[in-house]
Amino acid sequence: MTAPDGSGTRDDRPPWSTLHGAGAVPDALGRDVAGFVRDRIAHAPLGRTLPPSQMNPLLDGVITASGLGPDAAWRRFVDDVVPNTVALDSERYLAFIPVSPSAAGVWMEAAVGAATFSAESWLEAAGVVAAENQVLRWLADLFGMPASAGGCFMSGGSIGNLSALAVAREQMGDRRSVAVADTAHASVFNSLRMLGLTREPGYELIVVPTGDDGRFTGAALDAAVGDRHDVGLIVAAAGSTNAGVVDDLAGLADVAERLGAWLHVDGAYGAAAAMLPEMASVFDGIGRADSVIVDPHKWLFAPEGSCALLYRRPELAAEVHTQHGPYIDILHGDEPLWNPSDYGYQLTRRATGMPLWFALAVHGTDAHAAAIRRGVELTRLAAHRLASVSGVSLVMEPTLGVLLFRRAGWGRDEWGAWASRVLSDGIAFVAPSTWKGEPVGRLVFLHPRTPESVIDELAATLA
Numbered sequence: 001m002t003a004p005d006g007s008g009t010r011d012d013r014p015p016w017s018t019l020h021g022a023g024a025v026p027d028a029l030g031r032d033v034a035g036f037v038r039d040r041i042a043h044a045p046l047g048r049t050l051p052p053s054q055m056n057p058l059l060d061g062v063i064t065a066s067g068l069g070p071d072a073a074w075r076r077f078v079d080d081v082v083p084n085t086v087a088l089d090s091e092r093y094l095a096f097i098p099v100s101p102s103a104a105g106v107w108m109e110a111a112v113g114a115a116t117f118s119a120e121s122w123l124e125a126a127g128v129v130a131a132e133n134q135v136l137r138w139l140a141d142l143f144g145m146p147a148s149a150g151g152c153f154m155s156g157g158s159i160g161n162l163s164a165l166a167v168a169r170e171q172m173g174d175r176r177s178v179a180v181a182d183t184a185h186a187s188v189f190n191s192l193r194m195l196g197l198t199r200e201p202g203y204e205l206i207v208v209p210t211g212d213d214g215r216f217t218g219a220a221l222d223a224a225v226g227d228r229h230d231v232g233l234i235v236a237a238a239g240s241t242n243a244g245v246v247d248d249l250a251g252l253a254d255v256a257e258r259l260g261a262w263l264h265v266d267g268a269y270g271a272a273a274a275m276l277p278e279m280a281s282v283f284d285g286i287g288r289a290d291s292v293i294v295d296p297h298k299w300l301f302a303p304e305g306s307c308a309l310l311y312r313r314p315e316l317a318a319e320v321h322t323q324h325g326p327y328i329d330i331l332h333g334d335e336p337l338w339n340p341s342d343y344g345y346q347l348t349r350r351a352t353g354m355p356l357w358f359a360l361a362v363h364g365t366d367a368h369a370a371a372i373r374r375g376v377e378l379t380r381l382a383a384h385r386l387a388s389v390s391g392v393s394l395v396m397e398p399t400l401g402v403l404l405f406r407r408a409g410w411g412r413d414e415w416g417a418w419a420s421r422v423l424s425d426g427i428a429f430v431a432p433s434t435w436k437g438e439p440v441g442r443l444v445f446l447h448p449r450t451p452e453s454v455i456d457e458l459a460a461t462l463a
């Protein structure tokens with residue numbers, strides 16, 4: 001409560017006054033949080049997962065009218081939340097697509113959170129938008145996109161795909177068919193459905209089957225399309241998620257050009273590997289795309305929540321995504337300024353390109369390329385080692401960092417039991433998959449500090 005003379009002690013302030021300002025929480029909390037960040041950068045324990053019946057009760061009583069106070073609240077986070085959460089950033093997280101943020105990226109992420117930059121417009125965030133645009137320019141040059149290319153950072157690949165495909169739809173005109181491989185990411189199919197491109201009258205989805213190598217090629221697209229001229233959008237992958245296969249981007253670009261179709265390349269997972277000179281030919285044609293996404297939170301070592309979205313002709317995206325209204329029209333003044341929110345479906349946005357910008361500024365591009373290369377090396381080592389285990393065979397030789405393999409006699413149940421055992425033994429977090437309907441093992445190597453010994457430990461569990 002406030003004293004009659006207007007003063008107040010820390011303990012008798014009105015509740016609203018305790019939220020902000022230097023004295024809101026003790027300095028010790030800041031030290032604890034900074035210590036947590038430092039420890040996490042040094043080593044992320046693999047963690048575990050609990051069923052809801054055990055997990056939810058652990059959080060009973062956390063949200064109260066008067067609060068627990070900083071010490072008790074922080075302890076609930078450290079004791080109950082963190083250990084029961086599997087660490088994507090662990091060196092032993094080899095499932096789905098891992099996230100292994102650089103130390104510089106993590107610290108910049110903390111700074112971005114503290115500053116809450118309002119990064120949707122140049123007016124509010126010229127410095128931040130210019131820095132993010134530097135990264136987008138570097139990526140566009142890496143892919144060989146023209147000087148006109150530009151876009152924005154978004155929160156992840158799903159929203160990046162949705163935003164790009166929304167722009168593509170406007171350019172399709174009367175050509176209302178969409179061609180996509182059977183290996184495309186789930187977010188591509190979801191986006192097409194949400195945009196009315198799968199079921200609306202007049203629209204048709206052509207799902208092109210891939211062969212044993214999982215690669216969507218210009219020849220397969222040609223065969224699927226035949227002499228039709230109604231294809232207005234083609235979606236390719238620069239690193240399919242399940243198998244890490246890069247599609248025949250040059251061949252698909254040729255077909256797209258012939259048909260006058262929009263070519264979108266989903267490089268959320270794999271396009272970062274275009275940084276490796278020895279891989280450049282694999283990505284041949286990526287620069288001819290009309291739109292491309294790549295997720296820094298995947299193979300560019302940014303913390304979770306970042307997608308770089310690039311358009312060959314960003315002005316087409318601005319026609320679709322610019323939001324208008326009395327209170328925001330000021331963002332579009334007389335002088336044309338670059339507003340990230342004009343290029344994707346998001347107005348208020350976190351400056352999700354800043355952690356990568358900072359890590360590139362600190363370490364340079366070579367260190368990032370070397371870290372990507374280590375993932376490729378580990379994948380090849382694992383391929384070689386697992387193929388030597390009796391009963392184990394590779395589904396295909398890996399291109400990027402994903403390894404798919406069979407184990408004679410193992411079906412869905414055996415793979416599920418294997419994943420549980422490998423996690424409870426603290427070896428790794430793995431998630432089995434399927435290949436053309438067949439249950440298979442799947443490992444993804446992305447963290448450059450994953451110890452080689454993990455490969456032997458996993459091989460032993462398969463023997």
Ligand SMILES: Cc1ncc(COP(=O)(O)O)c(C=O)c1O
Pocket residue numbers: 097155156157158159161185187237239240241266267268269270295307
């Ligand atoms: C190729 C590809 N596209 C899109 C996505 C979706 O990205 P996000 O999970 O960031 O939404 C993923 C995620 O793994 C992916 O691998």
